[in-house]
Amino acid sequence: MIIGVPKEIKVHEYRVGIPPAGVQELVLNGHRVLVQKNCATEIGMDDEDYQKSGAEIIETAEEIYALADMIVKVKEPQPEEYSLLREDQILFTYLHLAPDPEQTKALVDSGCVAIAYETVTDNNGGLPLLAPMSEVAGRLSIQAGAHCLEKTKGGRGLLLGGVPGVPPSDVLILGGGVVGTHAARMAVGMGANVTILDRSISRLRELESFFGPSAKTLFSTRQLLEELVCSTDLVIGAVLVVGASAPRLVTKDMLKNMRKNATVVDVAIDQGGCFETSKPTTHAEPTYKIDTITHYCVANMPGAVARTSTLALSNATLPFVISLANKGYRKALIDDENLKNGLNIYHGKIVFEAIASELGYSHLPVNKALNV
Numbered sequence: 001m002i003i004g005v006p007k008e009i010k011v012h013e014y015r016v017g018i019p020p021a022g023v024q025e026l027v028l029n030g031h032r033v034l035v036q037k038n039c040a041t042e043i044g045m046d047d048e049d050y051q052k053s054g055a056e057i058i059e060t061a062e063e064i065y066a067l068a069d070m071i072v073k074v075k076e077p078q079p080e081e082y083s084l085l086r087e088d089q090i091l092f093t094y095l096h097l098a099p100d101p102e103q104t105k106a107l108v109d110s111g112c113v114a115i116a117y118e119t120v121t122d123n124n125g126g127l128p129l130l131a132p133m134s135e136v137a138g139r140l141s142i143q144a145g146a147h148c149l150e151k152t153k154g155g156r157g158l159l160l161g162g163v164p165g166v167p168p169s170d171v172l173i174l175g176g177g178v179v180g181t182h183a184a185r186m187a188v189g190m191g192a193n194v195t196i197l198d199r200s201i202s203r204l205r206e207l208e209s210f211f212g213p214s215a216k217t218l219f220s221t222r223q224l225l226e227e228l229v230c231s232t233d234l235v236i237g238a239v240l241v242v243g244a245s246a247p248r249l250v251t252k253d254m255l256k257n258m259r260k261n262a263t264v265v266d267v268a269i270d271q272g273g274c275f276e277t278s279k280p281t282t283h284a285e286p287t288y289k290i291d292t293i294t295h296y297c298v299a300n301m302p303g304a305v306a307r308t309s310t311l312a313l314s315n316a317t318l319p320f321v322i323s324l325a326n327k328g329y330r331k332a333l334i335d336d337e338n339l340k341n342g343l344n345i346y347h348g349k350i351v352f353e354a355i356a357s358e359l360g361y362s363h364l365p366v367n368k369a370l371n372v
Contacts, residue, residue, distance in 0.1 A: 071090065119242060
């Protein structure tokens with residue numbers, strides 16, 4: 001199979017779909033790997049490194065899309081890439097289709113086979129290809145939030161962990177999944193006063209066992225959320241509904257009652273965000289203010305630490321890339337129920353029910369699409 005790795009073109013996106021070590025694994029399995037020129041030089045992976053691993057360096061993305069049987073990326077295709085996709089071509093990347101009708105229509109129209117990292121599962125019901133970036137984003141959310149709390153950045157002028165004789169900042173984390181857990185680890189490590197809200201009692205027990213008295217774990221209700229948001233310096237939005245838009249938990253009215261110059265970091269912005277006032281931002285212009293509240297809503301947060309993120313993501317995705325390349329997409333999907341859960345769009349049909357429901361498309365069951 002011919003695998004194509006184009007350069008990411010989203011603003012300040014320096015990650016790459018496959019690093020040189022992954023290329024070597026694919027070449028050893030008998031495949032051709034086409035890598036766009038200078039696709040990862042910004043993170044210390046030069047064209048020479050790729051060539052030593054067996055890749056062919058290609059000048060343009062257009063050539064790669066035209067030649068490759070499978071495109072492996074990090075971020076969803078951008079509008080200028082839509083027309084490059086073709087029928088029966090595998091697209092393996094993060095897609096986040098539910099809040100993005102324009103991209104969904106483009107992928108449907110292309111006839112491609114779109115497999116989303118974020119809906120691939122494991123045998124424990126987890127999301128193994130979302131987890132690495134969730135770990136990175138969770139940790140980064142505290143770094144970003146702490147920075148936004150500095151007075152020179154329009155914040156409350158607070159040090160997250162305080163100092164002897166001065167209380168630490170109050171941090172509220174909405175959601176106790178992978179993002180929330182790693183955000184809490186960072187916040188606790190920096191000495192903040194941390195509260196985690198979740199609606200799963202079993203998950204709250206796990207978090208309480210892990211953090212002990214270092215973080216408070218509370219069952220989330222609307223009343224409690226309203227109370228806590230108003231008495232917090234930094235709120236981290238870390239709520240995920242697999243394949244669907246994130247719920248808007250924090251309303252504009254709640255925002256008005258927050259502490260002046262507090263900060264919200266919406267890690268769920270890829271799925272539409274969990275603050276009513278959220279809108280996607282970039283690393284070039286990461287924040288904006290509403291009612292004195294700083295909003296940090298960067299849609300590709302892990303791109304800020306692109307080398308770490310690339311290696312962490314590839315560790316998780318590479319076995320699936322090899323399976324798709326070795327077996328072809330149909331056999332790979334039929335043989336692996338977890339990979340099959342990643343299939344979102346198949347030859348012009350939506351096969352992931354939550355996306356079809358969210359965007360008003362008819363839903364074709366995945367087994368019917370694959371004739372299983």
